Amino acid sequence: MPNFEIRVWVDVLAARGAVKAFAGELGFQPRETTELAIVASELGSNIIKYGRHGCLTFSGLEPQEGRGRGISVVARDYGPPFHDLSIALQDGCDDRGPLDPMQLLHRKGIGGGLGAVLRMTHSFAVHPLSDGKEIVVTRHVKGPGARGR
Secondary structure (H helix, E strand, O other), X not given: OOEEEEOOHHHHHHHHHHHHHHHHHHOOOHHHHHXXXXXXXHXXXXXXXXHOOEEEEXXXXXOEOOEOOEEEEEEEEOOOOOOOHHHHOOOOEEOOEXXXXXXXXXXXXXXXXXXXXXXXXXXXXXXEEOOEEEEEEEEEOOOOOOOOO
């Protein structure tokens, strides 16, 4: 299971590229590999923005009934817990509520990251940890489409 320490933006790019290449090896189509690269990028950039530092790992999943092989992506950070996860999953929001449009340039994002991750994956789980949190997402090659489609 590759492990990418995430401390600076270039670390996110390295993890993103590795996830995309691995997804291609697993049999995902080009559009799907691009979506998985976006998932890795969003999770990695959130580590930097909100968790200070952390790591991103990924691994292959064996086929399940009605689904082909898959990929699991895990983002682990050493930062504060979500104030309100349900709000953080809404586009245009962080975990405390709607974002101020005048502050978007300073944030390096528009508040759509976790919602996009949710829409481009088959499963999404958050595990609070004593010193941070872990987000685990999965996507399969075949089977029911990712949420949001």
